[in-house]
Amino acid sequence: MTARLSALILLVWALGFGWFAVLLPQPLDGRTTDAIVVLTGGPGRLDRGLKLMQDGAARRMLISGVDRAVKPHELAVSYSVPDRLFECCITLGREAIDTRSNGLETAQWLERRGYDTVRLITSDWHMRRAAFELRQALPADIVLVYDAVPSQPSFSTLFKEYNKYVLRRVAALIGI
Numbered sequence: 232m233t234a235r236l237s238a239l240i241l242l243v244w245a246l247g248f249g250w251f252a253v254l255l256p257q258p259l260d261g262r263t264t265d266a267i268v269v270l271t272g273g274p275g276r277l278d279r280g281l282k283l284m285q286d287g288a289a290r291r292m293l294i295s296g297v298d299r300a301v302k303p304h305e306l307a308v309s310y311s312v313p314d315r316l317f318e319c320c321i322t323l324g325r326e327a328i329d330t331r332s333n334g335l336e337t338a339q340w341l342e343r344r345g346y347d348t349v350r351l352i353t354s355d356w357h358m359r360r361a362a363f364e365l366r367q368a369l370p371a372d373i374v375l376v377y378d379a380v381p382s383q384p385s386f387s388t389l390f391k392e393y394n395k396y397v398l399r400r401v402a403a404l405i406g407i
Contacts, residue, residue: 256379265346271296334364355379
């Protein structure tokens with residue numbers, strides 16, 4: 232009986248990994264939202280968020296997980312965007328140190344502003360866990376849309392991220 236249960240758990244885990252790896256989230260269309268949240272840590276994320284801001288896709292943007300030493304002007308120069316965009320419309324979130332704290336930082340930022348819709352930007356392989364953490368921290372009435380930045384993740388990246396995602400889901404089920 233134990234062998235059969237173990238085999239079933241392994242089969243469910245393997246099928247879940249296949250779903251996770253093959254059906255990665257995709258970029259979103261050009262719809263507008265009240266806010267954009269970009270999670271730092273991967274290539275193309277800030278580029279995507281800044282382009283959308285310049286295109287008028289949202290009123291405000293939070294960049295979550297920014298190092299304390301980074302200055303808005305440095306980012307403006309690095310990404311060739313006007314300083315005024317950072318002055319008026321972009322908040323550098325400096326409290327988050329991991330995906331879970333990205334969710335908490337974002338929820339607090341959104342609550343202070345009263346926004347109803349938010350676009351989450353992160354890498355395709357990171358989107359499911361990031362969205363889960365954010366959804367855990369957000370009130371149910373906030374509409375969260377996913378805008379994944381396409382990448383070419385390695386097998387080991389997918390393997391590690393899938394296991395983090397599964398463990399986080401289990402932890403949430405038991406109240407951790």
